[in-house]
Amino acid sequence: xxxxxxxxxxxxxxxxxxxxxxxxxxxxxxxxxxxxxxxxxxxxxxxxxxxxxxxxxxxxxxxxxxxxxxxxxxxxxxxxxxxxxxxxxxxxxxxxxxxxxxxxxxxxxxxxxxxxxxxxxxxxxxxxxxxxxxxxxxxxxxxxxxxxxxxxxxxxxxxxxxxxxxxxxxxxxxxxxxxxxxxxxxxxxxxxxxxxxxxxxxxxxxxxxxxxxxxxxxxxxxxxxxxxxxxxxxxxxxxxxxxxxxxxxxxxxxxxxxxxxxxxxxxxxxxxxxxxxxxxxxxxxxxxxxxxxxxxxxxxxxxxxxxxxxxxxxxxxxxxxxxxxxxx
Amino acid sequence: xxxxxxxxxxxxxxxxxxxxxxxxxxxxxxxxxxxxxxxxxxxxxxxxxxxxxxxxxxxxxxxxxxxxxxxxxxxxxxxxxxxxxxxxxxxxxxxxxxxxxxxxxxxxxxxxxxxxxxxxxxxxxxxxxxxxxxxxxxxxxxxxxxxxxxxxxxxxxxxxxxxxxxxxxxxxxxxxxxxxxxxxxxxxxxxxxxxxxxxxxxxxxxxxxxxxxxxxxxxxxxxxxxxxxxxxxxxxxxxxxxxxxxxxxxxxxxxxxxxxxxxxxxxxxxxxxxxxxxxxxxxxxxxxxxxxxxxxxxxxxxxxxxxxxxxxxxxxxxxxxxxxxxxx
Numbered sequence: 001x002x003x004x005x006x007x008x009x010x011x012x013x014x015x016x017x018x019x020x021x022x023x024x025x026x027x028x029x030x031x032x033x034x035x036x037x038x039x040x041x042x043x044x045x046x047x048x049x050x051x052x053x054x055x056x057x058x059x060x061x062x063x064x065x066x067x068x069x070x071x072x073x074x075x076x077x078x079x080x081x082x083x084x085x086x087x088x089x090x091x092x093x094x095x096x097x098x099x100x101x102x103x104x105x106x107x108x109x110x111x112x113x114x115x116x117x118x119x120x121x122x123x124x125x126x127x128x129x130x131x132x133x134x135x136x137x138x139x140x141x142x143x144x145x146x147x148x149x150x151x152x153x154x155x156x157x158x159x160x161x162x163x164x165x166x167x168x169x170x171x172x173x174x175x176x177x178x179x180x181x182x183x184x185x186x187x188x189x190x191x192x193x194x195x196x197x198x199x200x201x202x203x204x205x206x207x208x209x210x211x212x213x214x215x216x217x218x219x220x221x222x223x224x225x226x227x228x229x230x231x232x233x234x235x236x237x238x239x240x241x242x243x244x245x246x247x248x249x250x251x252x253x254x255x256x257x258x259x260x261x262x263x264x265x266x267x268x269x270x271x272x273x274x275x276x277x278x279x280x281x282x283x284x285x286x287x288x289x290x291x292x293x294x295x296x297x298x299x300x301x302x303x304x305x306x307x308x309x310x311x312x313x314x315x316x317x318x319x320x321x322x323x324x325x326x327x328x
Numbered sequence: 329x330x331x332x333x334x335x336x337x338x339x340x341x342x343x344x345x346x347x348x349x350x351x352x353x354x355x356x357x358x359x360x361x362x363x364x365x366x367x368x369x370x371x372x373x374x375x376x377x378x379x380x381x382x383x384x385x386x387x388x389x390x391x392x393x394x395x396x397x398x399x400x401x402x403x404x405x406x407x408x409x410x411x412x413x414x415x416x417x418x419x420x421x422x423x424x425x426x427x428x429x430x431x432x433x434x435x436x437x438x439x440x441x442x443x444x445x446x447x448x449x450x451x452x453x454x455x456x457x458x459x460x461x462x463x464x465x466x467x468x469x470x471x472x473x474x475x476x477x478x479x480x481x482x483x484x485x486x487x488x489x490x491x492x493x494x495x496x497x498x499x500x501x502x503x504x505x506x507x508x509x510x511x512x513x514x515x516x517x518x519x520x521x522x523x524x525x526x527x528x529x530x531x532x533x534x535x536x537x538x539x540x541x542x543x544x545x546x547x548x549x550x551x552x553x554x555x556x557x558x559x560x561x562x563x564x565x566x567x568x569x570x571x572x573x574x575x576x577x578x579x580x581x582x583x584x585x586x587x588x589x590x591x592x593x594x595x596x597x598x599x600x601x602x603x604x605x606x607x608x609x610x611x612x613x614x615x616x617x618x619x620x621x622x623x624x625x626x627x628x629x630x631x632x633x634x635x636x637x638x639x640x641x642x643x644x645x646x647x648x649x650x651x652x653x654x655x656x
Contacts, residue, residue: 137616137643265604276593315465
């Protein structure tokens with residue numbers, strides 16, 4: 001019997017979840033929920049209904065786990081606690097500072113109705129968090145480093161698009177190679193924001209726009225660019241479509257630590273991701289943790305969980321015997 | 329109240345556990361158990377007794393978790409099930425093919441007497457296993473690669489030392505850089521044993537020994553060297569002591585996979601370790617998992633566990649609130 005998955009929200013992430021489900025033989029897509037007119041939403045899986053988000057309650061007993069694919073800024077803080085009263089749910093909430101509040105909200109909603117809610121699943125938060133935790137527990141005396149990229153930051157791209165005279169923009173976050181090398185060499189360097197990442201922007205200007213003014217505005221934008229070394233390249237719409245249509249991303253988590261009675265031995269733990277598609281990879285992590293949510297629910301272990309609370313074996317479709325024989 | 333740890337076996341690994349305990353403020357070393365005459369064993373922690381292994385039963389109620397630091401070939405298959413009848417235990421059993429049998433033996437011994445036994449903890453098996461599992465669950469359609477080194481293989485060094493005319497030897501396992509690059513590029517290359525690693529040997533010959541014969545014997549030794557490109561360097565005892573006295577090791581686990589409706593996007597997950605001291609790093613992993621064993625015992629969740637069965641949060645000395653706020 002396969003795990004019946006619902007997808008709530010059908011943007012890039014929802015589409016990624018749909019293709020992830022196809023790779024997991026123990027899962028099936030039961031329905032896609034959308035706030036748009038369901039008739040306007042075409043999905044890639046035949047025979048699966050698209051349902052108006054307003055009618056989600058009717059699916060209360062037809063979905064084992066609902067994968068919520070909304071945005072962290074305004075969608076998930078409301079959607080996840082609300083849907084946790086009806087379903088076992090999982091989301092990719094990624095506003096780090098607000099995770100404790102979100103955890104508490106989802107925990108009480110889920111416990112009230114005997115459901116499981118898994119939050120903040122993806123790669124950061126998610127796999128990067130796990131690697132920070134494991135590495136901190138092993139190398140107690142050490143320092144953490146996280147680098148992002150090379151990859152597209154959608155928030156930064158959007159910020160550029162809001163500047164007058166900009167027709168389109170893509171922003172890549174790029175780790176500074178020399179900083180990364182210093183960390184890998186065990187030098188434990190203190191690194192400022194500027195020393196860790198550079199920002200590389202590709203901009204299509206509208207006809208007659210003042211390019212120098214656009215470049216100036218980008219480079220001085222507080223929070224987004226002012227603290228970084230930023231490069232701005234103006235390109236044509238054709239070049240944008242040809243060379244910058246993907247959503248690649250990735251990054252690295254490192255911990256550099258010392259052991260021995262006198263701290264005489266150095267160690268480096270490094271975890272890195274190189275992703276052609278940020279949303280599809282995040283979706284694959286969500287699918288694996290949806291399996292874990294299902295198992296927690298079967299064990300009547302209700303409430304909110306994070307990647308920290310979940311035994312790794314719960315993610316696997318393989319039997320316990322098989323993972324011990326083949327992966328340990 | 330701190331977790332009272334016992335160390336059973338005081339070789340390189342036991343010494344590493346001793347220094348790891350000093351880095352973890354919630355742990356204290358209660359006793360060291362040795363098969364040698366206890367009076368001949370000097371340990372680095374003041375005020376802690378060294379006890380004959382024969383008297384271990386007297387410590388039945390004085391140890392929260394016993395970290396067993398014996399060898400996998402002959403010690404652990406006997407020691408871990410036997411000690412699991414008296415204590416919560418943890419070991420670094422690393423004979424991959426025999427893990428299912430060891431699991432069953434420890435599980436029944438531990439359940440019989442309401443104890444917890446955590447087996448096969450370290451970096452491989454251990455952290456590498458975890459990364460194989462997580463990566464397999466995320467990238468369902470993909471291929472796994474494990475590389476070891478650059479590092480000292482004690483088994484291979486010992487094999488060289490058994491050759492006539494050899495006074496001392498050190499063998500380094502070295503990953504083949506071009507193979508690693510092909511994997512990182514997402515080429516999913518099929519790799520033979522010879523294509524993945526080379527073996528680099530430093531040998532001190534006895535006076536008058538036939539060096540050509542030694543080199544020949546090393547290069548043709550079945551299982552250990554015959555399937556590899558092996559380099560043999562003869563050095564002096566002084567060079568050996570100066571340049572090859574450490575036990576560095578490390579390695580990489582990679583998974584290369586595809587996502588998307590038509591497998592159109594590639595992804596690489598890479599985990600790597602660079603370790604100045606193999607036994608001290610393994611000891612740090614054991615210490616963190618000893619904390620998990622203690623928590624399982626407190627929750628009366630008895631029997632055998634592996635790294636796959638343990639929620640990551642159990643490894644941390646921090647509160648659940650703190651790990652969510654600071655590491656997620």
